Amino acid sequence: MSSDKQIQSTQEARMGEGVDSRFNSKLREAFGSSPFILTKFDKFMNWVRGSSMFMLQFGIACCSIEMMHTYAVKHDLDRFGAGVPRASPRQADVIIVPGTIVSKFAPRMKRVYDQMPEPKFVVGMGSCTISGGPFHEGYNVIKGAEEVIPVDIHVPGCPPRPEALVYGVAKLQERIANGESSPVTVKPYELEQFGDLEGDELVRHLADQIDEEDLVMRYNWAESP
Amino acid sequence: MSLERPEPSTHDQVGVTERGLDYEAIDDLLGDLVIGRESHLNAEGFVVRPERVAEALDRLKQQAGFDHLSCVTAQEYDDRFESIYHLKKYADPTQEVSVVVPTSHDDPHSQSGNAVFRTADWHEREAYDLMGITYDDHPDLRRILLPETWQGHPMRKDYDKEQPQVVTFREHANPLQEDHRAGGGEGDTMFVNIGPHHPATHGVLHLKTVLDGETVADVEPDIGYLHRCEEQMCQQGTYRHQIMPYPDRWDYISAGILNEWAYARTAEDLADIEVPEYAQIIRTMSAEMCRIASHMLAVGTFALDVYGDFTAIFMYSTRDREIVQNLLEDLTGQRLMFNYLRLGGVAWDLPEPREEYFEKVRDFLDDLPAKLEEYHDLITGNEIFQLRCVNTGVLDPEMAKSYGTTGPVARGSGIDYDLRRDDPYGYYPELDWDVITEDGCDNYSRVLVRMKEVEESAKIIEQCVDLLEDWPEEEREIQANVPRTLKPDNDTEVYRAVEGAKGELGIYIRADGTDKPARFKIRSPCYSNLQALPEMSNGEYIPDMIASLGSLDIVLGEVDR
Numbered sequence: 001m002s003s004d005k006q007i008q009s010t011q012e013a014r015m016g017e018g019v020d021s022r023f024n025s026k027l028r029e030a031f032g033s034s035p036f037i038l039t040k041f042d043k044f045m046n047w048v049r050g051s052s053m054f055m056l057q058f059g060i061a062c063c064s065i066e067m068m069h070t071y072a073v074k075h076d077l078d079r080f081g082a083g084v085p086r087a088s089p090r091q092a093d094v095i096i097v098p099g100t101i102v103s104k105f106a107p108r109m110k111r112v113y114d115q116m117p118e119p120k121f122v123v124g125m126g127s128c129t130i131s132g133g134p135f136h137e138g139y140n141v142i143k144g145a146e147e148v149i150p151v152d153i154h155v156p157g158c159p160p161r162p163e164a165l166v167y168g169v170a171k172l173q174e175r176i177a178n179g180e181s182s183p184v185t186v187k188p189y190e191l192e193q194f195g196d197l198e199g200d201e202l203v204r205h206l207a208d209q210i211d212e213e214d215l216v217m218r219y220n221w222a223e224s225p
Numbered sequence: 226m227s228l229e230r231p232e233p234s235t236h237d238q239v240g241v242t243e244r245g246l247d248y249e250a251i252d253d254l255l256g257d258l259v260i261g262r263e264s265h266l267n268a269e270g271f272v273v274r275p276e277r278v279a280e281a282l283d284r285l286k287q288q289a290g291f292d293h294l295s296c297v298t299a300q301e302y303d304d305r306f307e308s309i310y311h312l313k314k315y316a317d318p319t320q321e322v323s324v325v326v327p328t329s330h331d332d333p334h335s336q337s338g339n340a341v342f343r344t345a346d347w348h349e350r351e352a353y354d355l356m357g358i359t360y361d362d363h364p365d366l367r368r369i370l371l372p373e374t375w376q377g378h379p380m381r382k383d384y385d386k387e388q389p390q391v392v393t394f395r396e397h398a399n400p401l402q403e404d405h406r407a408g409g410g411e412g413d414t415m416f417v418n419i420g421p422h423h424p425a426t427h428g429v430l431h432l433k434t435v436l437d438g439e440t441v442a443d444v445e446p447d448i449g450y451l452h453r454c455e456e457q458m459c460q461q462g463t464y465r466h467q468i469m470p471y472p473d474r475w476d477y478i479s480a481g482i483l484n485e486w487a488y489a490r491t492a493e494d495l496a497d498i499e500v501p502e503y504a505q506i507i508r509t510m511s512a513e514m515c516r517i518a519s520h521m522l523a524v525g526t527f528a529l530d531v532y533g534d535f536t537a538i539f540m541y542s543t544r545d546r547e548i549v550q551n552l553l554e555d556l557t558g559q560r561l562m563f564n565y566l567r568l569g570g571v572a573w574d575l576p577e578p579r580e581e582y583f584e585k586v587r588d589f590l591d592d593l594p595a596k597l598e599e600y601h602d603l604i605t606g607n608e609i610f611q612l613r614c615v616n617t618g619v620l621d622p623e624m625a626k627s628y629g630t631t632g633p634v635a636r637g638s639g640i641d642y643d644l645r646r647d648d649p650y651g652y653y654p655e656l657d658w659d660v661i662t663e664d665g666c667d668n669y670s671r672v673l674v675r676m677k678e679v680e681e682s683a684k685i686i687e688q689c690v691d692l693l694e695d696w697p698e699e700e701r702e703i704q705a706n707v708p709r710t711l712k713p714d715n716d717t718e719v720y721r722a723v724e725g726a727k728g729e730l731g732i733y734i735r736a737d738g739t740d741k742p743a744r745f746k747i748r749s750p751c752y753s754n755l756q757a758l759p760e761m762s763n764g765e766y767i768p769d770m771i772a773s774l775g776s777l778d779i780v781l782g783e784v785d786r
């Protein structure tokens with residue numbers, strides 16, 4: 001064909017006479033003549049972190065059904081750069097806690113949380129992770145996820161609609177991009193070695209059933225909210 | 226008509242007469258084991274000697290044909306503890322009898338029924354855990370729902386909710402350490418924890434698995450990671466309004482209305498409430514929508530388990546669930562926790578404009594056959610799937626009965642048992658539909674049953690829509706007249722069940738004359754179904770165990786309650 005001569009490599013086309021107009025954007029214009037951005041590395045990292053989050057595939061109770069719907073078709077959390085559920089906590093940045101936490105599960109949840117690499121973020125989904133929700137008065141129910149692990153974002157509802165969870169995750173991304181996360185403090189319920197517990201009546205009573213080195217969680221129901 | 230079941234072969238059993246059960250004959254059969262009689266609303270109760278429970282159960286099973294131990298309820302009175310064994314027949318669940326076992330308050334113990342019904346094992350462990358009754362001759366009486374180191378028995382009246390508790394975290398055994406649990410100390414085995422946080426356990430189930438090479442030498446389900454004190458919550462609530470929200474949260478896979486119906490049916494029997502016909506049709510329709518949603522998820526997650534496929538099948542099933550959930554949301558106002566039934570009816574009428582709603586439902590039903598075809602192509606017609614599922618996880622009918630399995634699990638083992646037909650309620654008897662059974666007894670059959678049941682549910686919904694459409698406007702009565710506070714008579718006891726998404730969902734209520742139940746016991750189908758897992762998996766490959774678990778379709782909210 002006759003126009004053969006005019007075909008140049010893309011690179012040539014770009015290098016030739018200024019920048020290819022297809023690469024122009026508002027942002028590019030704002031930078032003016034220099035195609036460089038000056039930013040703090042931390043800021044850049046936070047932006048990256050917020051834009052690509054790996055979630056932990058973690059189902060507890062009713063809320064996890066709505067969480068599944070959030071991941072799946074229609075709501076598709078992946079549109080927001082946060083939809084790759086990882087089965088292993090070691091590959092995850094964000095844990096959504098979707099459900100009621102009971103006494104037997106709290107130590108396991110703490111362990112899963114501990115296994116996630118830093119920096120890590122927590123979204124509490126549903127009333128149960130706020131206060132125990134409808135099961136607040138249950139003899140076995142932890143009055144909210146915050147008793148055990150730090151929570152960045154609470155999404156209220158029983159269960160929250162998928163839209164609400166999407167909003168919660170978007171808010172979390174905003175916070176991450178701004179470099180905010182909830183402080184890690186000592187929570188009322190911690191995993192400790194049995195030997196380190198104060199030797200009160202209950203501990204003495206259990207002494208022959210539990211090894212000194214066993215990890216335990218001690219619940220003081222009378223003091224929980 | 227299709228609802229006609231094959232002639233039940235119960236007529237040569239003790240106590241069966243033309244006019245129903247003859248309890249005198251059963252009394253004679255039990256003879257000197259009986260020390261008293263009680264009347265429950267659903268059946269007569271025989272008070273038997275606490276040290277001869279197994280014998281009584283055995284006679285009832287062998288000679289009177291009561292082959293289904295539906296539930297074991299433990300409860301506390303001021304002066305005694307009591308365990309009630311609710312017995313039924315798989316062939317005809319309207320024939321019921323209760324075996325009441327009283328024991329002293331200071332040292333509560335009675336004989337275990339485990340020798341006769343395998344399902345008694347877990348039910349008695351639960352009774353021990355929550356109520357503190359000891360069962361003699363029980364093979365393995367440990368706590369089941371609460372942590373081993375828990376202090377006290379929380380369903381007792383004198384339990385102190387404020388006392389501190391210490392819970393251990395022990396389950397981090399090293400899989401590579403020496404282990405010889407199987408085969409009497411010989412051979413190398415390996416101990417693996419599956420769960421409580423694991424994608425294939427459908428929630429927070431913990432399976433203690435001992436492997437011998439790639440085969441499962443032993444598996445023990447460890448439950449209780451979602452024990453949310455549902456029974457306690459219901460005992461704190463008033464009949465009229467405060468209990469109804471909780472059933473939604475037992476089987477939370479969108480099966481809410483089915484669960485609500487279990488409570489509605491029991492409480493309506495207890496308080497003698499008639500439900501208007503129009504409301505019954507709405508109930509039937511919405512309940513079947515729930516069943517479709519629930520089975521869709523079961524199929525989707527099962528495919529996820531056996532294919533490890535987070536794409537096509539799972540997404541298809543979520544897509545279809547979204548449609549059902551939208552229909553239910555239009556009707557009830559919520560996507561998951563409907564809280565739609567009321568004692569004596571439903572909360573409100575169909576959404577206006579009605580025509581639009583009917584059209585939406587019809588659209589869904591019209592698209593369904595093509596979609597199901599697609600599922601069948603992807604799942605049941607797939608060769609790989611068949612290789613994985615045919616003849617794995619076999620549960621033969623005898624075992625299935627002994628473990629008290631119900632629902633699609635039992636029907637996949639060829640047991641023709643569906644309470645919608647056999648113990649009729651709602652509007653089911655007037656409609657034309659079939660009970661699906663498959664006699665492969667394997668994972669494949671169980672999945673097939675669910676997929677076919679979706680078709681049957683669609684049939685039911687269609688007929689309900691037809692009826693509702695033509696219902697004269699002035700006769701649309703959605704609720705019966707129910708008093709503001711309900712106070713059923715002191716000491717009335719009732720056990721009633723409905724066909725939930727997973728099987729027989731039963732509730733036992735004892736009233737004490739106040740507006741709250743004195744005892745509220747939930748019989749969860751998943752609890753019994755899960756107990757059969759070792760039976761299906763021991764000796765099979767570990768991936769087949771995961772498939773079996775998926776085919777049981779348990780939901781932990783209902784297992785642990």
Ligand code: SF4
Nearest residue numbers: 062099126127128158
């Ligand atoms: S907040 Fe509600 S829906 Fe969520 S886990 Fe708790 S009870 Fe279930």
